[in-house]
Amino acid sequence: MHSSLILWLYSYLKPYKTRIGIALFALLVSAGSWLMLGQGIKYVIDEGFIAADSQTLETMLSGVLAIALIGCVATYFRFYNMLWLGERVSANIRNALYTKMLALDMHFYSTNRTGEVISRFTSDTTVLQSVIGSGLSMAIRATVTFVGALILMFVTSIKLTLLVMLAIPCILLPIKLLGKKVRYHSQLAQDKVADMSAHIDQSLHGIHTIQAYSKEEADQSALHEKVEEAMRAAQDRIHFRALLIICVMGISIFAIVFVAWLGATSVIVGNMSPGSLSAFIFYAMMAGGAVATISEVFGEIQKAKGASQRIRELLDTPTPIHSEESEVTSLALDTIADTTPILTLDALSFAYPGTDKLVLNDISLRLLSKQKIALVGPSGAGKSTLFDILLRFYDATDGSCYLAAHHYQSLTLGQIRQQFALVPQEPVIFATDIATNIAYGDQNATSSQIEDAAKLANAHEFIVKLKEGYATQVGERGVKLSGGQKQRIAIARAILANRPILLLDEATSALDANSEASVQAGLANLMANRTSIVIAHRLATVQHADTIIVMDEGKVVAQGSHQTLLIESELYRELAKLQFIE
Numbered sequence: 301m302h303s304s305l306i307l308w309l310y311s312y313l314k315p316y317k318t319r320i321g322i323a324l325f326a327l328l329v330s331a332g333s334w335l336m337l338g339q340g341i342k343y344v345i346d347e348g349f350i351a352a353d354s355q356t357l358e359t360m361l362s363g364v365l366a367i368a369l370i371g372c373v374a375t376y377f378r379f380y381n382m383l384w385l386g387e388r389v390s391a392n393i394r395n396a397l398y399t400k401m402l403a404l405d406m407h408f409y410s411t412n413r414t415g416e417v418i419s420r421f422t423s424d425t426t427v428l429q430s431v432i433g434s435g436l437s438m439a440i441r442a443t444v445t446f447v448g449a450l451i452l453m454f455v456t457s458i459k460l461t462l463l464v465m466l467a468i469p470c471i472l473l474p475i476k477l478l479g480k481k482v483r484y485h486s487q488l489a490q491d492k493v494a495d496m497s498a499h500i501d502q503s504l505h506g507i508h509t510i511q512a513y514s515k516e517e518a519d520q521s522a523l524h525e526k527v528e529e530a531m532r533a534a535q536d537r538i539h540f541r542a543l544l545i546i547c548v549m550g551i552s553i554f555a556i557v558f559v560a561w562l563g564a565t566s567v568i569v570g571n572m573s574p575g576s577l578s579a580f581i582f583y584a585m586m587a588g589g590a591v592a593t594i595s596e597v598f599g600e601i602q603k604a605k606g607a608s609q610r611i612r613e614l615l616d617t618p619t620p621i622h623s624e625e626s627e628v629t630s631l632a633l634d635t636i637a638d639t640t641p642i643l644t645l646d647a648l649s650f651a652y653p654g655t656d657k658l659v660l661n662d663i664s665l666r667l668l669s670k671q672k673i674a675l676v677g678p679s680g681a682g683k684s685t686l687f688d689i690l691l692r693f694y695d696a697t698d699g700s701c702y703l704a705a706h707h708y709q710s711l712t713l714g715q716i717r718q719q720f721a722l723v724p725q726e727p728v729i730f731a732t733d734i735a736t737n738i739a740y741g742d743q744n745a746t747s748s749q750i751e752d753a754a755k756l757a758n759a760h761e762f763i764v765k766l767k768e769g770y771a772t773q774v775g776e777r778g779v780k781l782s783g784g785q786k787q788r789i790a791i792a793r794a795i796l797a798n799r800p801i802l803l804l805d806e807a808t809s810a811l812d813a814n815s816e817a818s819v820q821a822g823l824a825n826l827m828a829n830r831t832s833i834v835i836a837h838r839l840a841t842v843q844h845a846d847t848i849i850v851m852d853e854g855k856v857v858a859q860g861s862h863q864t865l866l867i868e869s870e871l872y873r874e875l876a877k878l879q880f881i882e
């Protein structure tokens with residue numbers, strides 16, 4: 301029933317066989333000790349207590365204490381090792397999830413919510429951790445105890461045991477029926493929690509806008525609704541789980557009381573010793589307790605099944621864009637002659653996965669080394685999409701891409717992406733200090749290299765004016781920096797990365813004239829002696845590009861210099877007119 305879950309968990313548990321061995325051994329010893337305690341009780345009553353022999357009573361009691369002590373020590377080892385395994389396995393699953401997360405492609409991220417992914421890391425792995433650490437351990441211990449207690453019950457009295465066993469089908473029935481309900485509601489509750497995480501994630505990212513629009517109350521009530529939905533789902537799960545536990549407990553207690561009554565009658569007529577009856581009841585209660593534990597853990601295991609399903613779903617998500625082995629050992633794009641194409645697109649078309657609208661339509665381009673190339677065109681023309689294809693975030697639906705003379709498919713993802721430095725429209729700044737943010741371009745850079753890059757990017761001046769200079773913490777997503785400062789840090793990062801091709805999505809946000817000039821000077825340094833492809837939103841900045849490519853509705857409609865395009869391309873003329881450049 302739970303074989304797929306167990307098998308999957310086993311693949312994570314396999315490396316820790318010694319610890320599992322110790323835990324299982326400790327488990328057997330502790331279960332054995334508690335079972336032996338029943339025999340001890342029998343002898344204490346029959347040989348010491350009833351025979352009124354204080355010497356035997358003392359010996360027996362010491363024996364009982366020794367057994368209890370062994371049971372305690374073994375329990376410690378079982379507990380420690382099982383909890384350790386739970387923590388270790390969930391930590392390893394988190395690592396595996398993170399590796400997968402880094403490999404998942406843009407299609408995944410455009411169709412999934414980040415909050416849901418985060419909830420796999422946090423809540424789902426925590427469920428597994430508790431199931432391995434305590435749930436599984438309790439289930440195994442209860443099973444061993446149940447089997448042991450049953451055997452000893454048989455040894456003590458076959459007749460009474462057979463009578464007790466009549467209760468078993470009555471116990472299994474609620475487990476079967478209510479277990480199904482528990483599983484269904486567990487899955488639902490976890491989904492609701494993931495939904496809630498997604499909402500929180502979105503609000504955290506948009507907190508600035510929420511507060512600016514005074515939408516706190518509306519957002520609070522939207523979350524409140526989700527919290528309540530999660531609560532309702534959890535409530536249903538708890539209801540069925542509690543029902544399951546009391547059914548099992550009630551039936552077990554009823555059976556034990558009934559059997560105790562029958563046993564007491566046997567003791568009265570002298571067919572059974574009082575010690576045996578006490579031991580029998582002790583075992584029957586242990587067996588009953590074990591069944592109750594199993595039914596309780598059953599709910600936990602159902603919950604874990606849901607969690608593991610979601611984790612496995614993520615781990616098994618296919619990644620169509622992956623790195624193949626490559627026979628190309630060195631690309632050496634730096635050494636390409638200036639008149640040779642560094643990038644070639646050959647009849648390239650692209651539609652986003654799951655759609656059939658061609659966002660890029662039959663594009664053929666030869667981009668020469670060391671040239672400054674500008675991409676212009678109306679919003680939605682496909683300029684950003686072209687960048688994504690160049691970085692191989694997506695594979696072209698039709699046609700081909702070449703770096704120098706190498707087809708993209710003959711290169712690894714790393715080989716392709718290492719040729720590009722990307723400066724996006726919204727600079728991505730990490731919540732750490734300035735030096736680390738710049739060094740993202742080259743993690744082995746020395747501090748003087750970092751400073752040189754910052755100087756070229758026109759960032760050094762403002763950085764040294766900050767209280768802690770390069771060690772200044774910039775806050776989450778760089779909130780402590782201005783727009784222009786963030787852009788210059790992103791430029792310094794790209795300068796330090798020193799990649800042969802620069803992909804620049806020019807910022808549209810208005811900077812003041814000073815800041816703009818500063819950023820432009822930094823960009824000029826970045827583009828010097830490099831192939832650069834710039835998505836230009838303002839034509840003023842690209843008039844001196846070597847080639848301007850005009851895109852419209854996924855097609856290249858014209859290309860050439862500013863002057864030729866003013867004459868040859870109506871669309872370019874229109875764009876220029878709109879921006880008062882002619």
Ligand SMILES: Nc1ncnc2c1ncn2[C@@H]1O[C@H](COP(=O)(O)OP(=O)(O)OP(=O)(O)O)[C@@H](O)[C@H]1O
Nearest residue numbers: 410652655659677678679680681682683684685686
């Ligand atoms: N992940 C996606 N899934 C489906 N369609 C998308 C996706 N991303 C973009 N598109 C669509 O692709 C088209 C081209 O978008 P793209 O962002 O490349 O245009 P753009 O020229 O960069 O526009 P802008 O100048 O406004 O940034 C648009 O119609 C857009 O709706």
